[in-house]
Amino acid sequence: MNEAETTAIRVEQTQQSRLPQVDFNNLKFGQILSDHMLVAEYANGHWADVSIVPYGNLSLSPATSALHYGQAIFEGMKAYKFADGTVSVFRPDKNNERFNKSALRLEMPEVPEELFIGGLKTLLDLDRDWVPNTDGASLYIRPFMFGTEAALGVHPSDSYKFIIITGPVGAYYNKPLRLKVETHFTRAVEGGVGFSKNAGNYALSLHPTRLAQEEGFDQLMWTDAIEHKYVEEAGTANLVFRVGDTIITPSADTILHGITRRTIVEIARHWGYQVEERKVSVKELVDGIENGSVTEAFAAGTAATLTPITELGYEGKRYILSDPTTREFSNKVLQYLNDLRYGRIEDEFGWNLIV
Ligand code: PLP
Numbered sequence: 330m331n332e333a334e335t336t337a338i339r340v341e342q343t344q345q346s347r348l349p350q351v352d353f354n355n356l357k358f359g360q361i362l363s364d365h366m367l368v369a370e371y372a373n374g375h376w377a378d379v380s381i382v383p384y385g386n387l388s389l390s391p392a393t394s395a396l397h398y399g400q401a402i403f404e405g406m407k408a409y410k411f412a413d414g415t416v417s418v419f420r421p422d423k424n425n426e427r428f429n430k431s432a433l434r435l436e437m438p439e440v441p442e443e444l445f446i447g448g449l450k451t452l453l454d455l456d457r458d459w460v461p462n463t464d465g466a467s468l469y470i471r472p473f474m475f476g477t478e479a480a481l482g483v484h485p486s487d488s489y490k491f492i493i494i495t496g497p498v499g500a501y502y503n504k505p506l507r508l509k510v511e512t513h514f515t516r517a518v519e520g521g522v523g524f525s526k527n528a529g530n531y532a533l534s535l536h537p538t539r540l541a542q543e544e545g546f547d548q549l550m551w552t553d554a555i556e557h558k559y560v561e562e563a564g565t566a567n568l569v570f571r572v573g574d575t576i577i578t579p580s581a582d583t584i585l586h587g588i589t590r591r592t593i594v595e596i597a598r599h600w601g602y603q604v605e606e607r608k609v610s611v612k613e614l615v616d617g618i619e620n621g622s623v624t625e626a627f628a629a630g631t632a633a634t635l636t637p638i639t640e641l642g643y644e645g646k647r648y649i650l651s652d653p654t655t656r657e658f659s660n661k662v663l664q665y666l667n668d669l670r671y672g673r674i675e676d677e678f679g680w681n682l683i684v
């Protein structure tokens with residue numbers, strides 16, 4: 330994408346903002362979408378036709394390749410409003426990087442920074458009044474791309490749409506999590522697409538998750554595909570545990586490399602905690618819960634932020650974790666992240682992108 334194309338974002342503003350109808354005191358996740366969206370078209374080997382238009386339906390051929398063969402990837406980020414009205418996005422460069430890794434794996438084109446970040450800044454500038462200014466609320470940002478070629482042969486699409494939609498959100502999980510350790514179904518296997526944020530990874534999770542919910546759990550804790558012996562991640566977030574003054578997080582190519590998790594690892598190291606990114610066996614985890622050495626456990630993600638895990642189900646047995654209010658590291662790191670993201674403390678790592 331060259332400079333001429335970058336600057337040529339066509340902007341068509343809505344005639345009638347939906348903002349007055351939004352109840353910012355009662356935000357649910359992903360149900361309200363802001364006035365505008367960014368849409369870019371890829372064809373003939375390059376991105377063009379970048380426009381910001383009123384949020385609305387798309388018109389697609391029933392033969393659209395993504396609907397059949399799943400060339401569909403997405404990202405999740407959040408924008409926050411400081412007390413003085415400044416709007417800031419948290420580490421969008423990392424999402425751009427991960428988006429392009431997902432794209433590469435699914436044989437889709439890269440989205441350059443000028444479009445991903447530059448386009449986002451223009452969109453947020455227009456919809457800045459949609460960024461909530463209440464604590465705990467933010468503007469969720471959902472960039473996504475899918476193959477649009479109208480043809481049924483199995484091959485990479487020759488055309489793509491890249492779209493960014495946004496919407497004000499509150500908490501994704503409004504209570505601590507009870508996770509079932511999944512030992513039958515598999516999310517991802519080495520050499521597969523577990524590290525990429527593609528639509529299929531979420532589709533395959535729906536059935537096993539519903540079964541777990543019928544047993545009284547909120548979400549799954551996925552395990553490795555080969556032995557179901559090692560913990561991987563939750564359905565919508567990574568996992569972090571504390572044992573003594575060590576922070577432990579499962580690491581494998583089969584899991585999504587979360588930006589929240591990475592951020593927490595960097596903060597923990599900066600604060601002098603020992604951090605281990607490694608394989609964690611289910612046995613190590615449940616033994617640690619039973620003997621009290623695992624003092625904290627939480628799910629970490631953009632939507633999930635930091636959600637405490639209070640219960641684990643494994644092989645028919647329930648393991649109960651500590652009261653979340655007593656968890657020193659989890660509460661300290663969440664407070665720090667909130668202070669940083671809402672601009673209440675110095676941005677010592679340079680993670681806030683001011684719009
Ligand atoms: N794992 C899965 C499956 C997710 O959907 C998410 C959410 O994006 C994460 C982990 C956490 O990633 P991040 O912190 O970048 O949002």
Ligand code: COI
Pocket residue numbers: 404405406565566630631632633
């Ligand atoms: C996110 O945290 O951004 C996610 O994508 C998780 C979920 C809403 C799919």
